[in-house]
Structure formats: structure tokens, C-alpha cells
Amino acid sequence: MAKVLVVTSGKGGVGKTTSTAALGAALAQMGQNVVVIDFDVGLRNLDLVMGAERRVVFDLINVVQGVAKLPQALIRDKRLENLWLLPASQTRDKDALTEEGVKRVIADLKTKFDWILCDSPAGIERGATLAMRYADEAIIVTNPEVSSVRDSDRIIGMLDSKTVRAERGERVEKHLLVTRYDAGRAARGEMLSIDDILEILATPLLGIVPESQDVLRASNVGCPVTLNAASSAPARAYTDAVRRLMGEAVEMTVPVERKGLMDRLLRRRAA
Amino acid sequence: MMNVMRLFGGRSASAPVARERLQILLSHERGRTGTPDLLEMLRSEILGVVSKHIDVDPDKVVVKMDRGKFVSMLEVDIEVPNGVQRSKMVAAT
Numbered sequence: 001m002a003k004v005l006v007v008t009s010g011k012g013g014v015g016k017t018t019s020t021a022a023l024g025a026a027l028a029q030m031g032q033n034v035v036v037i038d039f040d041v042g043l044r045n046l047d048l049v050m051g052a053e054r055r056v057v058f059d060l061i062n063v064v065q066g067v068a069k070l071p072q073a074l075i076r077d078k079r080l081e082n083l084w085l086l087p088a089s090q091t092r093d094k095d096a097l098t099e100e101g102v103k104r105v106i107a108d109l110k111t112k113f114d115w116i117l118c119d120s121p122a123g124i125e126r127g128a129t130l131a132m133r134y135a136d137e138a139i140i141v142t143n144p145e146v147s148s149v150r151d152s153d154r155i156i157g158m159l160d161s162k163t164v165r166a167e168r169g170e171r172v173e174k175h176l177l178v179t180r181y182d183a184g185r186a187a188r189g190e191m192l193s194i195d196d197i198l199e200i201l202a203t204p205l206l207g208i209v210p211e212s213q214d215v216l217r218a219s220n221v222g223c224p225v226t227l228n229a230a231s232s233a234p235a236r237a238y239t240d241a242v243r244r245l246m247g248e249a250v251e252m253t254v255p256v257e258r259k260g261l262m263d264r265l266l267r268r269r270a271a
Numbered sequence: 272m273m274n275v276m277r278l279f280g281g282r283s284a285s286a287p288v289a290r291e292r293l294q295i296l297l298s299h300e301r302g303r304t305g306t307p308d309l310l311e312m313l314r315s316e317i318l319g320v321v322s323k324h325i326d327v328d329p330d331k332v333v334v335k336m337d338r339g340k341f342v343s344m345l346e347v348d349i350e351v352p353n354g355v356q357r358s359k360m361v362a363a364t
Contacts, residue, residue, distance in 0.1 A: 146289050153297050189284025196290045200297065 002110040005117050005245075006135040008159075010151030012122030014143045015179040018215055018225070020119040021049045022235070023139070025224035026242040028083035032114045035074065035084040037105075039131035040121035041097055044088035050077065051222025052085050061089040064101030070108055079227055084113070094127040106134045124158060132163055137173040137245075139206060143180045144192040152176075152201055175206035177241060182211045183254045194254075207241030208254045209234050233257050310334050317347060325351055 007020045017040075024036040038046035041061060047053045052075050058068035063086070070086075077083035086109075089096065109116050120131035132138060138159050142152045156174060165172045178197060185191040198205055209215075214232040218225035226235045233255040240250045314334040321327055331350035336343055 146293055149293055150296065150300075153300070157301070186286070189286045192286050192289055196286065200290070200293050 002113055003115055003137060004106060004110070004135050005115060005137045005139060006120055006132040007117060007139045007141060008120035008128065008132055008155050009122065009141040009148070010124060010128075010155040011143075011148045014141050014148050015209070015215075016122070016141050017045050017049050017119055018219060019139070019141050019177060019179060019209070019238070020046060020117050021224040022218075022226045022238040023242055023245075024083060024115075024117050025077075025080060026226040026235075026239045027115050027117075027245075028077070028080040029226065029239075030242065030246070031082070032246075033082045033112070034115045034117065035086055035109055035113045036117045036119060037086040037109075038088035038119050039097075039127055040119065041088045041092055041094040041127055042090065043121065044090050046119050047075075047085060047087045048222060049219050050085055050224060052077070052087070053222070056087045059087045059089040060105065061092045061096045063105055064097060070105065079223070094121070094125070094130075097127065097130050099130065099133065102130050103134060124154065128155075129158065129162055132159060132172075134164055135159075135172055136165065137175065139175050139177050140201075140203065141177050141179055142197060142201070144178060144182075144186065144194075144197060146192075149192065149197060149200055156201065156203060174203050175241075175245070176201060176203045177206045177209065179209040180211045181208050181254060183256075205252060206244055207237050208252070209237040209241075210254055210256070212257065231258070310336060313345075313347075317349075321349060327351060 007016050007023070009016050017038075020036050024034050028034045036046060036050070037060060038044050039060070040046070044059075047056050055075050058073035060073070062068040063070050063073045073086055075085045075087065077085065086105075106116060118131045118135065121127040140152050140155055140159075142148050159172045159174060160166055163172050176198070178194060181194070182191055186193040194205065194208060210233050212232060212234045214229045215225055215234050218228040221228060225232065226238050229235055230239075236255040240253075240255075243250045314332060317334065318327070318329055318332045321332070322329075327349060333346075333348040335346040335348070337346065
């Protein structure tokens with residue numbers, strides 16, 4: 001049974017796109033058939049983070065409007081054969097998306113994939129509401145910072161009221177993914193701790209992604225961090241999160257950087 | 272205490288301030304955005320259930336929420352006419 005998962009946050013710049021790419025790749029590495037959809041019409045970036053920016057021909061809007069067929073718009077990842085991308089349009093604006101069109105595309109994708117990951121644009125406008133509209137589950141990406149937590153709270157309220165599931169009286173299962181976390185600063189009381197965030201948002205925790213240079217390095221080269229640096233702390237955090245999504249019980253930890261001598265030497269050279 | 276912490280730790284901890292500000296702000300925002308819809312929904316559903324069995328005047332069903340600091344009070348006030356009549360819906364079945 002295919003699952004539709006929205007990656008959302010309200011606030012911009014907290015790591016939705018990076019997380020969508022990393023989670024999608026991790027799911028595909030576990031043998032799942034995965035498609036990631038970019039809902040950020042007009043400001044697409046998932047293609048860039050996944051290294052497929054030069055292979056975009058057709059996009060979501062083209063499919064919604066019937067200009068292109070779904071298989072023409074889907075881009076297969078060069079590294080993982082069961083990972084696909086449906087890019088957003090760069091030239092159109094978000095009003096080109098219709099609820100009916102999105103519904104049709106998602107229904108179609110559900111027959112072909114195990115997981116449909118919808119990368120939501122920031123904000124609470126049309127693009128964001130359409131990205132969450134047909135979701136079965138939601139990942140709320142939150143930074144340990146006041147404005148991000150506030151916006152997450154707002155988005156959680158919308159997931160409970162503006163989705164098809166909510167309107168039917170069903171539940172969208174919600175998961176919190178805390179990114180850019182610095183355990184040291186939290187311990188010193190300089191940053192909201194995981195407990196603080198969980199108490200305020202009252203949403204189950206899916207994972208803790210530590211602040212790491214590997215994340216920027218991965219997007220620099222256009223490769224999800226779970227593929228680009230599979231043993232790095234953020235990659236392990238995303239992989240654990242995916243295992244929890246698939247129902248495995250994985251102990252919740254904040255992965256830390258492994259800093260052996262060789263590791264340091266190699267890291268310096270690679271950077 | 273603050274001064275001692277400053278001496279040893281450089282700066283004082285700001286996370287507790289962030290946490291408290293968020294808790295106050297969000298309890299406010301949730302109240303503002305959530306309540307009107309919730310109360311109207313409760314009112315219409317309660318009216319639906321009650322009027323299956325008793326004839327009541329829809330205007331005489333009042334649902335109120337009083338927000339306290341620790342608990343809130345949900346007050347449901349339904350005026351039922353004397354000589355309670357069973358609803359025709361029930362009588363028919």
C-alpha cells in the first residue's frame with residue numbers, strides 16, 4: 001500500500017528539501033520504490049539538491065495540465081534505480097496547481113510507488129496546503145529555534161484541519177524531525193533542547209539530525225547526504241529516521257561525528 | 272546566581288527564556304485559532320445527538336469554554352421545555 005508523506009515546516013530554510021532528498025534516498029537504499037515530488041512551484045530546488053537539474057524536461061505543472069504524461073516528467077536517479085523525482089516548474093507560479101490535478105497525479109503515482117514524498121514549499125499558502133492535502137503522514141522539520149517551533153505549531157494545526165484525511169475525520173500521522181541540532185549548545189542551555197521542543201509541540205519524534213558540514217557538502221555536489229556520506233552523523237540520523245518510518249524500533253540518539261585520525265585527514269582533503 | 276554563571280560559563284542560558292516565551296505565545300495562538308470552530312462543531316453535534324431524542328430549540332443550546340490557567344471549563348447549557356416530548360424521529364422508528 002503506497003504511502004503519501006509530506007515534508008513540511010511552515011518556516012523556510014530549516015531543511016525540508018535537504019531532508020526530502022536524504023529520506024527519499026535512504027528509503028530507496030532499503031529497496032523501496034520512491035518518488036520525491038517538488039511542490040515549490042516557481043522556486044524549485046529539489047532537482048538541484050538531488051543533482052538532476054540538467055535533466056528536467058517536463059514538470060509537475062505540465063502533468064497536472066495534461067501537457068506531458070507522468071512517465072515523461074519522472075526523472076530516474078542516476079545512483080539508485082528505484083528513486084525517482086517529479087520536479088516543480090521554474091517558470092510558472094503556484095496558482096497553476098489545482099487540487100483536482102494534484103489528486104490525479106498522486107493517485108497515479110500510488111499505483112507505481114511504495115512511497116510518495118511531497119517536498120512542501122515554505123509558508124502556509126496554496127503550495128503548502130496542496131503539498132499536504134493528500135498526505136497520509138507528515139514529517140514536520142523543525143530547528144531548535146523559536147520562530148521555527150512557532151511555525152511548526154501552526155503547520156501541525158493545519159495538518160489536523162486542512163487535509164483530506166482530517167476532513168474525513170481520520171488522522172494524518174505526524175512525525176517531528178529536528179534538524180541542525182547541537183547537543184552541546186542544548187546542554188549548556190544556549191539552544192532549545194529536544195525535550196523542550198517535544199513538550200511544546202506534543203508530536204512524536206522521528207529523528208534528530210545534528211548540525212553538520214556534511215549536509216552543505218552534499219547539496220554542493222547535488223547528492224543526498226545519505227548517499228554522499230553514508231557513515232556521517234546526519235546520514236545515520238536520516239537512515240534511523242527512515243527505519244522508524246518503516247516501523248522498526250530504533251533507539252533515539254543524536255549521532256555524533258566519528259573523528260579518527262584517518263577520518264580527519266580524509267575529511268580535510270575532501271572538503 | 273546569574274553573575275556566578277556569567278563568571279564561569281561566559282553567558283547565561285537563554286534556552287529557558289525561549290521555551291517560556293514560546294509556551295505563552297502558543298497557548299495564546301492556539302486558543303485564538305482553535306476555539307470558535309471547535310465550539311461551533313461541538314454545539315452542532317451536541318444539538319444533533321440531543322434532538323434525536325428530545326425536541327429542543329436550536330437557539331437554546333449554548334456551548335461555552337472558559338479558559339483557566341491550568342484547566343478550562345466546557346459548559347453546555349441546553350434548555351428543555353417542560354413536558355418533555357420524545358422526538359418524532361424516535362417515535363417513528
